[in-house]
Amino acid sequence: MRKTYTISDLASEFDVTTRTIRFYEEKGFLKPGREGTRRVYSPSDRTRLRLILRGKRLGLSLDESAEIVMMYGSPRNNRKQLEKLIVRIREKQTELKSQQKDLEFMLLDLQEAENNCMATLTRMDSRKSLQEKT
Amino acid sequence: MRKTYTISDLASEFDVTTRTIRFYEEKGFLKPGREGTRRVYSPSDRTRLRLILRGKRLGLSLDESAEIVMMYGSPRNNRKQLEKLIVRIREKQTELKSQQKDLEFMLLDLQEAENNCMATLTRMDSRKSLQEKT
DNA sequence: ATTTTCTTTTACGTTAACGTAAACGTAAGG
């Protein structure tokens, strides 16, 4: 028997509100089953949610996130569409790689900032220990 | 003589509107000089803008971006504040490194998606060439 | 049985990050 999840299972697992999950459904990013009136989420629903949230953490809009999720879920049949999809995938890869660069530079800047702080602290310490010697 | 920039210099260089730049000033992230009524931007203003926009590309809010910019601009005098700053810097570094992980995984997923697409295309090709042989 | 806990739908409210427009000043070019 396949595992399923309630809406609050997912909400607490991913630390979002149920409102958020319902909102994603409204927008068409999730299509859970129903048990009577209650929503029932499959493992694949769960994966989709996880991927959408990952996209969000990277600063993508919901639409962008959802597009990417579609990308790895869709075994297109039509050749034209497949070729278009490949183009979009490569565009996204390029964007993300440029974002990687931004991240690296920001980390370098932060490292430098930290070093400066540490150096200042060290200078304060050495001055203090000099004073103690008097 | 130090170089300066007009608001539209910066707007066109970084591909944002002048409204955006004035908005950042309203929020206190930029404090350009004035020449009469006109805004005059220094190289350091320009750098701040550049860094804020880089933060935005990474999905940070303006406040978060601005906080980071403050981090590498501020030679604090007070020891307590310096220690706090170092803590914040390390927190940010941790966040960004986790974001790096997300990025890597998303790139891997996209690579896999691309491979699948290519494989499908290849299969379509081979079937086509078989048909041509009949 | 009833209180609490979870769920549902519907709908209005909120915040960030600008967009857009009005109404006006100024400076340079023809």
Add this chain to the structure above:
DNA sequence: CCTTACGTTTACGTTAACGTAAAAGAAAAT
């Protein structure tokens, strides 16, 4: 001098991504 281009402030509008509240049903706990 007039137009054209760029600048200013003020203020209302917009979109995304939910938050929040109301009103009601169902199930689990006491």
